[in-house]
Amino acid sequence: MKKIFWIAGEKSGDLHSSIVLKELQLQNKEYQxxxxxxxxxxxxxxxxxxxFDRFAVMGFIEVVKHLFFFVNVEKKIRQLFRENPPDLVVLVDYPGLNMRIAQQASKLGIPVLYFISPQFWAWKFKRIFKxxxxxxxxxxxxxxxxxxxxxxxVKSTYVGHPIAQEIEIKxxxxxxxxKYNIDSTKQWIGFLPGSRDNELKKLLPQYxxxxxxxxxxxxxFLISRANxxxxxxxxxxxxxxxxxxxKVIHDNNYExxxxxxxxxxxxxxxTLETAYIGTPFIIxxxxxKISYELGKRFIKIDRIGLPNIVLDKDIVPELIQNEVNGKSISKNILAILSSETKYNQIKKELQNLHDILGSKKTSEEMVKLIEEMLNE
Known part of the structure; x- marks a missing residue:
C-alpha cells in the first residue's frame, strides 16, 4: 500500500486536509x-x-519558546524519510516547518505536493523561488x-477554496x-477570539x-470557543x-x-469563512509587541484581512494591535449597525466572493493531483 506523509500544523489545515482524506475514502482510494x-x-x-496541539503557535516569540520541540520534530521526520520514505509528501500551508521539510524530501527524491501556498505575496516574496x-x-x-x-x-493548479465545501448551516x-437561549428581539453581536491559546489571551479580554x-x-453577545x-x-x-x-457557542460556529x-x-x-457566509464583520x-514590530518591517501589503485582500478592496474594517481595545471595537460595531446603508453595502460587496472563488470542489481537485503524482 502506498504511503502519503502529511503536515497540517494548524486547525484550518486540519479541516482543509480532512475533506481531501474523506474524498479519498469516498472514492475507495486506499493509501496509508x-x-x-x-x-x-x-x-x-x-x-x-x-x-497536534503543540503546533498551534504564531509569531516570532511563540515559535522561539517551542524551538526544542520543532527541532525534535524535524529530526524524526528526516529519519523517517531516510529509513521508510513515503511515496508522496503533502504539505499544507504552515511554511515555517513545511519549507524545511520540502527541502529534505526534495533532496531524497520524494515527490512534494504543496497544498495551500505560503503567503509569499505578503512577506518573504523570495519563497516563490524556493x-x-x-x-x-x-x-x-x-x-x-x-x-x-x-x-x-511554478507548476501549479487552482483547486478552488475549501470553505465552499466546508461551510454547512445545520x-x-x-x-x-x-438552543442557546438567545433573545430574538435583540440584535446579536458575535465574537470569534481565535483558535490558539495565545490569540485568546490577547484578544478575548479586549472583546x-x-x-x-x-x-x-x-x-x-455571543462568543465562540474553538475546540x-x-x-x-x-x-x-x-x-x-x-x-x-x-452566550458561549461551542459547536455551531457557522450558524x-x-x-x-x-x-x-x-x-x-x-475571516474568509465569515465573508463567504455574508454577515458584516470587523477584523x-x-x-x-516584538512579533508585531518585526512583522511591520517585512510585510509588504496594506491589508491583513483575507476578504479585503481577495476582493482587493477595503470592505470590512481592520483593527490592528493597539487599535484592538474595547472602545475602538464598540465604536466600529455601532458605526456599522447604526447605518443601514453601510451595513447593506458590506453585505453586497461580500457576495462577490462567491464569484471570485469559483465553483471547483477542492477535495475532488486534490484527489486528482494526488492520483496523478502517485502514478507518475
Missing part, C-alpha cells in the same frame, strides 16, 4: 496516511506522529496567486436561538471590554472580566456567523 494533523484528519485515517525549486506541484486556493505562479514558472436562526462598552440592554483552545483558560478570562451575560447581525473576527481563515489582529 501518516504525519502531522488534528482530530478531523485522524477521523479519516491519519496516523499522527506528534501531539517553492519552484523544492515542490513538484503546488495546489493553491486563492485565485489571484495564479498570476505569480504563471509569471515565475440549524436555522429560530432553532439556534432556542469582553467591548461588551462592557456596548451592554445597554439592546444586544445579545483547539483551553476551556479552562477561556472560562478564566471570562470569569475575571466579571461579564456574565454572554453563529450566519445568524448574528455583526461579528468581530480574529484575523485568519475565519481584529493582535500579537506580541
Amino acid at each position: 496516511h501518516v504525519g502531522i494533523g488534528g482530530p478531523l484528519m485522524r477521523k479519516f485515517g491519519l496516523k499522527p506522529m506528534f501531539p 517553492l519552484k525549486k523544492l515542490t513538484d506541484h503546488l495546489a493553491y486556493i486563492l485565485p489571484f496567486e495564479g498570476k505569480y505562479f504563471d509569471k515565475f514558472g 440549524i436555522n436562526k429560530k432553532e439556534f436561538a432556542e 469582553l471590554a467591548a461588551i462592557k462598552e456596548l451592554d445597554n440592554g439592546n444586544f445579545e 483547539s483552545v483551553s476551556e479552562s483558560l477561556f472560562n478564566d478570562i471570562i470569569k475575571k472580566s466579571g461579564i456574565s451575560n454572554c 453563529m456567523m450566519k445568524h448574528t447581525d455583526i461579528l468581530v473576527v480574529t484575523s485568519g481563515t475565519a 481584529a489582529y493582535k500579537t506580541s
Whole structure:
C-alpha cells in the first residue's frame, strides 16, 4: 500500500486536509496516511506522529519558546524519510516547518505536493523561488496567486477554496436561538477570539471590554470557543472580566456567523469563512509587541484581512494591535449597525466572493493531483 506523509500544523489545515482524506475514502482510494494533523484528519485515517496541539503557535516569540520541540520534530521526520520514505509528501500551508521539510524530501527524491501556498505575496516574496525549486506541484486556493505562479514558472493548479465545501448551516436562526437561549428581539453581536491559546489571551479580554462598552440592554453577545483552545483558560478570562451575560457557542460556529447581525473576527481563515457566509464583520489582529514590530518591517501589503485582500478592496474594517481595545471595537460595531446603508453595502460587496472563488470542489481537485503524482 502506498504511503502519503502529511503536515497540517494548524486547525484550518486540519479541516482543509480532512475533506481531501474523506474524498479519498469516498472514492475507495486506499493509501496509508501518516504525519502531522488534528482530530478531523485522524477521523479519516491519519496516523499522527506528534501531539497536534503543540503546533498551534504564531509569531516570532511563540515559535522561539517551542524551538526544542520543532527541532525534535524535524529530526524524526528526516529519519523517517531516510529509513521508510513515503511515496508522496503533502504539505499544507504552515511554511515555517513545511519549507524545511520540502527541502529534505526534495533532496531524497520524494515527490512534494504543496497544498495551500505560503503567503509569499505578503512577506518573504523570495519563497516563490524556493517553492519552484523544492515542490513538484503546488495546489493553491486563492485565485489571484495564479498570476505569480504563471509569471515565475511554478507548476501549479487552482483547486478552488475549501470553505465552499466546508461551510454547512445545520440549524436555522429560530432553532439556534432556542438552543442557546438567545433573545430574538435583540440584535446579536458575535465574537470569534481565535483558535490558539495565545490569540485568546490577547484578544478575548479586549472583546469582553467591548461588551462592557456596548451592554445597554439592546444586544445579545455571543462568543465562540474553538475546540483547539483551553476551556479552562477561556472560562478564566471570562470569569475575571466579571461579564456574565454572554452566550458561549461551542459547536455551531457557522450558524453563529450566519445568524448574528455583526461579528468581530480574529484575523485568519475565519475571516474568509465569515465573508463567504455574508454577515458584516470587523477584523481584529493582535500579537506580541516584538512579533508585531518585526512583522511591520517585512510585510509588504496594506491589508491583513483575507476578504479585503481577495476582493482587493477595503470592505470590512481592520483593527490592528493597539487599535484592538474595547472602545475602538464598540465604536466600529455601532458605526456599522447604526447605518443601514453601510451595513447593506458590506453585505453586497461580500457576495462577490462567491464569484471570485469559483465553483471547483477542492477535495475532488486534490484527489486528482494526488492520483496523478502517485502514478507518475
